[in-house]
Structures are given as C-alpha cells and as structure tokens.
C-alpha cells in the first residue's frame with residue numbers, strides 16, 4: 444500500500460486543564476475523504492486547526508506525506524503551503540476583489556506570475572460557475588458564493604490535502620447544496636480531504652471513512668454505511684438520532 | 693404623460709399577469725403623500741432659515757451695537773493693515789506647510805513602525821515593545837508645548853558638537869516626537885480591530901507573517917483608521933504654529949512681529965484665516981471619509 448497523505452498518531456490536545464483531543468489516530472490515503480462527525484464542542488475544529496498547525500498539539504505526531512510536521516524544526520509556512528483549509532465563516536479578504544482573493548497566495552507564496560495566476564483563477568471560477576463574479580468584492584456575493592470562492596482560493600495553490608471545517612454551517616439551507624456540490628466535484632477530481640460536517644447525507648456521499656468524535660475521542664469509525672446506518676456505540680446512535688430529529692439526515 | 697421609462701419596457705407582454713416596469717402611475721394615495729412630504733420639507737427649510745437669521749443676526753447686532761465695538765473692530769479687523777502684512781504672513785505660512793509635509797511623513801513612518809512593534813509577538817522584539825510602550829505613554833501624556841521647549845532649548849543647551857541648533861529642525865523634531873506617539877496608537881488600534889480569523893486565513897494560505905500584515909491586515913486596518921488619522925493631520929497643521937515660540941518665522945511668528953510693531957491684532961486674525969483656509973476643507977473631507985467608512989462597515993455584515 445502506498446503511503447497515506449496524512450497520518451495522525453495518538454494526538455492529544457488540551458486547553459488549560461480541559462482535554463479537547465485524546466489519543467486521536469487515523470490516516471487518510473490519497474484521493475480519499477475522511478469525514479468527522481460529532482456534536483458541537485467534540486473537538487472537530489480543534490483537530491483541523493492542529494493539522495493546519497494553527498494550534499499546537501500536546502502529544503503525539505502528525506505526518507504529511509511521511510514527514511513529521513509536528514517536529515520542532517518543521518517549516519510551518521512550508522507545511523501550510525501543502526494544506527488548504529476552508530472555515531465555517533468563509534474568511535475572505537473583504538478589501539480584495541474575488542479574483543485578487545484567489546491569486547494572492549499563488550503570486551506571493553508560489554511566485555507565479557500575475558497573468559498565470561489570473562488565468563488559473565479564472566479557469567477555476569469558470570468551472571464552478573462564478574466567472575461573472577471575478578471583479579466583485581466579497582460582500583456583494585451571497586453566502587454560498589462566498590464560501591465557493593473560499594474553496595477556490597484554497598485549492599488555487601494546489602494543496603496536497605484540503606481541510607473543510609463545517610463549511611455549510613453558516614449558510615441558509617437553500618445555499619448549502621451549491622457548496623456541497625462543489626466539494627463533490629473536488630472529490631471526483633481526486634482531491635484528498637478531511638471534513639467536519641453536520642450534513643449526514645453529504646457525508647454518506649463523499650466519505651470513504653467516517654469517524655465519530657465524542658468528547659475528544661474517536662469512539663467509532665468505518666465506512667459511511669457502517670457508521671451512519673449501523674452504528675455500534677450508544678453515543679453514536681444517540682448523536683445520529685438527535686441529528687435525525689433536527690432533520691439533517 | 694407617456695414618459696421615457698414607459699417606453700423601455702416590453703409593452704407587448706400583455707398576457708403577463710404582472711406588468712413590471714410597465715406604464716406605472718402613482719396612485720392618488722402616493723400623490724397625496726408626496727405632496728404632504730414636499731410641504732413638510734418646505735416648512736422645515738423655512739424654519740431653519742428664519743431661526744438662523746434671528747440667532748446669527750441677533751448676535752451680530754449685539755456685537756456691533758456694543759459700546760466697545762468701535763475699538764474692537766479697529767484693533768482686530770483693520771482690513772487695510774491686514775492686507776498690508778498679508779504677504780509676510782503667507783510667507784511664514786509656507787514654513788508651516790513644509791513643516792507639516794516633512795513632519796507628517798516622518799510621523800507616518802515612525803508611527804507605523806511603533807504600531808507594528810507593539811502588536812508583534814516576536815520574542816526578539818520584546819525589549820523594543822517595552823521601549824515603544826514607554827515612549828507612547830510618556831509623549832501622549834506631556835503637553836506638546838513642553839516637548840517643544842525641552843527639545844528646542846534643552847538640546848542646544850547640551851552644547852554637544854554636531855547636534856543642530858537650527859530651531860526649525862528642532863521644532864520639527866518636537867512635533868514628530870509628539871505626533872508619532874498619537875499616530876502609533878491610532879494605527880495600533882486599527883490593527884487590533886482586524887479579526888484574528890483574517891490573519892489565520894492568510895497564514896493558512898501559506899503567507900508569511902510579514903506578507904499577512906502587508907497584504908491582509910494593514911490594508912484593512914488603514915481603511916478603518918483613515919478618519920482619525922486625518923483628524924490628527926488637522927491637529928498637526930495647527931500645532932506647527934507652536935514652533936513660533938522657538939523663534940521659527942512661521943505664520944504665527946510673522947503675525948506676532950507685525951502686531952507688536954503696530955499694537956494692532958489684525959495680523960493674528962489674518963493668520964487665523966489662513967490656517968482656516970486649509971483646515972476647514974480638510975475637516976470637511978475628514979467628515980465625509982468618516983461617514984463613508986461607517987456606511988461601508990454597516991454594509992459589510994459578514995466578517
């Protein structure tokens with residue numbers, strides 16, 4: 444078997460005395476998607492932030508393409524260049540046009556020429572049906588469009604791994620689908636991803652593996668069918684029941 | 693009344709249930725409402741004009757009819773004499789202008805540097821952070837006049853070779869020292885208002901600390917603090933007049949010389965008018981910028 448893109452080994456993270464992640468281990472093979480589900484506060488965002496090195500872990504290690512990115516001498520900027528992350532709150536740069544949001548990192552980080560960066564950005568905007576928004580400022584776009592721009596921005600640097608943190612949670616229900624279909628397209632094109640989501644139907648569609656996170660621990664993991672349709676742990680059953688009652692299944 | 697607007701619409705879409713943009717005429721209700729609004733606006737304008745005339749006219753009348761008015765106008769508003777000394781005052785004002793240009797440039801550079809040092813978290817900068825904090829605290833808390841006296845008379849008193857005795861340079865230095873402290877705080881507050889998620893987004897794209905500042909944080913911070921920075925610029929222009937106490941021949945000093953010769957205060961009024969000619973437009977501009985920036989912030993709901 445080839446080396447996984449991401450390998451997380453017994454990671455632990457606490458804020459003060461509160462343990463937020465405990466003994467987290469999993470690996471993500473290339474071209475696959477691992478989906479984390481779990482109630483709010485279970486540690487999903489913290490896990491993604493740790494992978495992105497926006498937060499420091501307390502124990503364990505994280506490997507990207509076999510390289511320990513949590514080593515003391517790891518080059519943080521270089522690691523982040525290989526990772527894309529999309530946040531719940533979009534975090535587009537409000538003072539830049541859509542096209543400049545997308546071309547900033549390719550130009551400044553990868554040193555791609557302005558023409559090439561713009562051409563690539565326009566291609567991506569085209570592909571996701573946003574070509575007419577290139578010259579707009581983010582606040583002129585709907586939430587769904589903003590989130591799609593945020594996704595395009597993070598894949599414009601051709602990351603090895605894409606991290607998506609509840610990217611539809613801040614959106615109107617009618618806008619959720621356009622964002623999810625963008626992610627489905629990326630999956631089909633072979634993007635390797637780690638996602639946190641509350642959209643179970645979507646998890647079933649894109650996930651190769653689903654992990655149920657409960658109070659900072661992976662309680663149960665397996666294929667989407669195993670976890671979402673035949674969960675073994677009482678906590679997983681309880682969680683899915685609550686999600687189901689909220690009408691998200 | 694078939695108007696231009698009516699012609700733009702597709703009038704042959706007769707089958708459509710709604711005729712958007714078609715031949716729309718306001719209803720009687722709307723016509724009445726508009727008439728009522730117009731009448732109200734007219735009445736408000738009339739009240740505003742009338743009350744202005746009464747208040748301002750009344751004040752003018754009180755001033756002009758007061759027993760001291762004759763001597764007052766002779767001492768402060770001797771226009772013929774004012775015009776005579778005007779060239780000297782304008783020449784002096786040139787000093788204020790160049791002092792403003794040089795000082796504001798320096799203040800911008802140093803203020804930004806200090807703001808960046810104070811908002812950085814790099815351990816290597818720790819001593820500079822402490823120095824910057826002390827500097828800002830001290831010079832925001834001292835009257836500029838004192839700084840001016842200390843620098844303008846204190847430095848020459850040291851009699852150190854190579855140090856300048858040029859009052860213009862020393863005056864500029866005092867202005868820069870004082871205003872850098874104010875401006876650094878304004879810029880720092882601007883940097884602090886940018887939500888950390890913006891920096892996180894920049895860093896996660898692989899931008900370095902410096903690049904995140906340069907392309908993401910600072911452009912947004914400056915947009916927010918433009919109005920207070922313009923306020924400080926207006927204040928700085930006025931305060932350049934204080935360097936006259938060091939003997940710099942600026943507009944204030946020129947007026948002082950003229951008036952001490954004639955025992956007439958019209959030169960001061962002339963100098964005041966010249967300052968106003970610059971500061972009032974700038975103040976109006978600042979107001980407009982502030983209003984725009986508030987509108988923009990209200991329009992942008994999403995962080």
Ligand SMILES: Nc1ncnc2c1ncn2[C@@H]1O[C@H](COP(=O)(O)OP(=O)(O)O)[C@@H](O)[C@H]1O
Pocket residue numbers: 458463481482483484485486487488489490
């Ligand atoms: N910066 C922080 N400081 C202290 N506690 C935090 C911080 N960030 C998250 N937490 C805590 O960590 C736990 C997990 O949070 P989070 O990872 O955001 O969960 P999720 O994304 O699954 O909702 C929560 O109890 C939260 O209060």
Ligand SMILES: [Mg+2]
Pocket residue numbers: 487488489608609
């Ligand atoms: Mg979260």
